Amino acid sequence: MPGFSSMLVLMVTAIFLNAAPARGSSNCQAHVEELGKENVGAVLGAISGAMYGGSKTIIVNGYTVSVSPKGKCSVDLRMEDAGKSLVCSETLTLCMEDLPREEADRLRQRHDQEELERKERLLQLEEESKAHMEVHNREKEVAREEHQKQLLEGVPREYLENPGRYLPIICNDYHVELKNVSSCQKDSDCGQILAGTSCGCTRDLVARKNADLAKFLELRKSSLALLSISSTIPDACSDFARTSPCDCPEANGFLCVDSECKWNYITKMTMPGAPESPFDRGEH
Secondary structure, three states, rough: OOOOOOOHHHHHHHHHOOOOOOOOOOOOHHHHHHHHHHHHHHHHHHHHHHHOOOOEEEEEEEEEEEEEEEEOEEEEEEEOOOOOOEEEEEEEEOHHHHHHHHHHHHHHHHHHHHHHHHHHHHHHHHHHHHHHHHHHHHHHHHHHHHHHHHOOOOOOHHHHOOOHHHHHHHHHHHHHHHHHHHEOOOHHEEEEEOOOOOHHHHOOEEEOOOOHHHHHHHHHHHHHHHHHHOOOOHHHHHHHHOOOOOOOOEEEEOOOOOOOEEEEEEEOOOOOOOOOOOOOOOOO
């Protein structure tokens, strides 16, 4: 193997002179020699690692080389081609004490250096992962604070300072106004979709076409804001805590049922629509 460094020559020669081939396997020496100078170094690095008890798999020049320790002075070497077909398999017998002291010292130094670099890479990956998680958590907290700020904007201070007192009142007013905007006399009266009042698109509540929604929206906003800072949910606000299915049943316009606007579902619904909890939508 002309041109190889003295270390590689000694290692390859020592390994294959002392190799004890596994029964029925071909000899790996010629294949290792074909890998070239730098790639032989990679194979020898894996072999030296196995001598210290570590298994390793590398891919070089279309070969997949697997090296694993086997006993005190042996390692198993297996080579496969690009098609995962077995090329050769051998058990290499080599003890550190069989090598010249200088070469054994080099192997130890190389192994120690690789272990140090591996630990440094793991530490770097852990630090990068930790930093990424911290950034993600900060971004999430900023988004939550911004959402909370937007949710509470425009809500009277006295409400926010005493949600337990005002929350039942606001929720009651909300339901009164909801009944008002949803009231109808005929099907053609209905048509305004109260977006965001359920999880599923055709589960949203429906109001009259000509209903003024300003008061309804203001009361809904106040109710959600107070619920987001309240430790309890009063009975008057139970509809906000009730969930709805998150599907979109096919509907053909709207109906006026018992003087209340509803969706005209094409198929009979087995689960009646109900307002979704603000907690299910993250509005808290």
